[in-house]
Amino acid sequence: MSALAEALVDLDAIVGNVRTIASVTGTGLMAVVKADGFGHGAVQVARAALRAGAAWLGVTSSAEALTLREAGVTAPTLSWLHGPDDDFGMLIKGDVDVGVSTTTHLHAVADAARLLGVPAMVQLKADTGLSRNGAAGDDWPELVGWARKYEREGGIRVRGVWSHLADADLPGAPALGQQVAIFEEALRTARSAGLDPDLVHLANSAAALSAPRTRFDLCRIGIALYGVDPFGASGPGEFELHAAMTLRTRVVNVKRVPAGTGVSYGPEHVTGAPTTLALLPLGYADGLPRATGGRASVWLAGRRCPIVGRIAMDQCVVDVGDLPVTIGDPVVVFGPGEGDQRPPTVVEWARWADTNPHEILTGIGARVAREHLHGRARNS
Secondary structure, eight states: OOEEEEEEEEEEHHHHHHHHHHHHOSEEEEOOOOOHHTTTTTTHHHHHHHHTTEEEEESSSHHHHHHHHTTOOOEEEEOOOOTTTOHHHHHHHHTTTEEEEEEEHHHHHHHHHHHHHHHHEEEEEOOOOOOOOOTTTTTTHHHHHHHHHHHHSSSSSEEEOOOOOOOSSSSTOOHHHHHHHHHHHHHHHHHHOOOOOOOOOOOOHHHHHOOOGGTTTTEEEEEEGOOOTTOOSSSSSSTTOOEEEEEEOOOOEHHHHHHHOOEETTTTTOOOSEEEEEEOOGGGGGTGGGGTTOOOEETTTTTTEEEEOOOOOOOEEEEETTTOOOOOOEEEOSSSOOTSSOOOOOHHHHHHSSOHHHHHHOOOOOOEEEEEEOOOOOOO
């Protein structure tokens, strides 16, 4: 390992997760590779997911979609969050489906298609209760009406109707059934207006695995694609997903200190007995949440060792007690596995930071090198 820290991405885990999820859903899958594939590398993850049978790719922005196209990834792709002045012509020329939630965006897409003389593929998003993007209330019939007008004129083709769920990771939540009912009504409205979408999709990772009523034609797989159980299991859980990323580094300094030694800024930690401190070249600029100082641990010398003191921008300190740790020893920050006798998982890091695994994975900074592997990433 030449870099100070690296994220090992196991592409075979991605392949396995796609196949596992497909066996549960029985539908087509959209592999969501936004935010550079949740920090794993969008292009590499996209290729692995497609190889495993995913039918679609999902991204947030025009830039993300065009990055895939520039890398030679030609699979069907949906991009769903845009400013009204985005260059929709580039998406149309790139054969990218445009997610549309407002008439303002729809008019802009139709204008771009008219200038190119090529129909735009759009997927209309309904707001079914998340209250973010998507058209709700009277805005939905208006959006559908304009879409049908443009479709009759040959400017667009409505390929899909879709929405997003608010709390599918909470099994039994009453809002899930309510959202499905609202979505079904939105779909009826679209069809009554004369639209005939090829694709209807609502389910995210959690719903795809646990709520058959939400599956429709396609399920959008985000966090589960990367091997993280959407219901919070710290290991493989009942769905046997396998974490794709291992974050590792090396010890860069070791010192023996007496009791009463302050550690890092503040100091917020003072040693209670003589101990050995190991310095790691990872900090909050690399994605270790500052709030996890004093809570988190890493895998070093065959056991979990706590991070002590305040996590700094570039480094953090681990208390290894009397372990025979030396400069250059390997450290796993998080990786696959479960239980105290294995490295911490990204789910545990999320709990220590009072956040979700998505934030931890997407927060791994640019200074951390990515290496894409086949076969389970090693814990050393």
